[in-house]
Amino acid sequence: MWDAGQIIHRSTGFPQFKRYLDEQSGVPLQDLWLDINPLTGGERERLGYPTQKPLALLERIVNASSNEGDVVLDPFCGCGTTVHAAQKLNREWIGIDVTHLAISLIQKRLRDAFGPSVAIEVNGVPKDAGGAAALAEADKYQFQWWAVSLVDAIPFGDKKKGADGGIDGLIYFKPDGKATEKAIVSVKGGKNVGVTMVKDLIATVEREKAKMGIFITLAAPTGPMIKEAASAGLYKTEYGSYPKIQILTVEQLFEGKRPEMPWIDPSVFRKAKREDTSKQKQQKLL
Structure with a gap:
């Protein structure tokens, strides 16, 4: 001692x-x-x-x-x-x-x-279109939040049920790598969709001074809807042109299709600090 x-x-x-x-x-x-x-x-x-x-x-x-x-x-x-x-x-x-x-x-x-x-x-x-339809029928708000996440959009508002002004989500992007712009995401989980919904999205994009609009639908779009979306023209940047209004079905999203748009701005997303991954195992999230 x-x-x-x-x-x-x-x-x-x-x-x-x-x-x-x-x-x-x-x-x-x-x-x-x-x-x-x-x-x-x-x-x-x-x-x-x-x-x-x-x-x-x-x-x-x-x-x-x-x-x-x-x-x-x-x-x-x-x-x-x-x-x-x-x-x-x-x-x-x-x-x-x-x-x-x-x-x-x-x-x-x-x-x-x-x-x-x-x-x-x-x-x-949901793992397929049938599961998505079941979710939409059970709770349209949960369907909207789920669908918005498929395109890496930020849910709009305070996440409470109620009027959303035609906006279910927002995607922020940098067309020139500098200034941040936004795209409006509108989600429809009903069995019947029509051209009026696309017109409403176009009006919302103009009202919010957004550059693009993404229309996500569970049901297949009608011919007039596709024509109306095309009539909105292109969003042109120095790096390329993109359809200003895009319609995506849930089935297409399951197949891996995503909106055509410039570089998404990662700075608008809060990120968790990167951790050591040397001892990780598969876990469950329900």
Whole structure:
């Protein structure tokens, strides 16, 4: 102990055992945590979800209540902070949320944090046109949010049910690599669609001073709809021209077709910090 520097001599002449802080067990964690602050709007971690919790908070909870390889269940996973923490700490996890808006947000969050190849099994979302039709019939708002996510658009407004002014989503892009412009996304999940809906989209694009409009429809467009969209002409840039109004069916989106447009502006999307992916496994999102 003397050679290890654990004995010191006091002025009284009596030896004393020397203690080092890193050898002490410390104070047990209490139930009041003041060292992790709530997220503010300007923080990089913030994704825009109203009830988002700090990742550090969920990391502490997951670390304290589970071991690597354990299963973490979050039945109301919101923007996915718990599943993010579980993935980062090499836990198995299952996340559940009732809204397709949350599911699409979590998928993007995990891809940003752990890379596009992160293995996630997603259940409960449409896998074909039949599933999309069932979702549209059950809840048109959930269908709209799901469809908007297929074209990497940002859901419009405060995500509450109600009048949307003909706008279900927005796609921001940079036609010249500098100035950011926008495209209006309109989603229709009904069995009957008509040319009036395309005219309404054209009017909305003009009213909002947008450059393009994307019309997503579950049903096949009619001939007059296609003709009306073509009559809107082209959006011309120095790098190419694009149909100003584009109609895409859900079936086409399943086949991989996407809007024809200039470079999408990634700066408008909040991104999760990139994490180490060396120990990742496939997880489930329901």
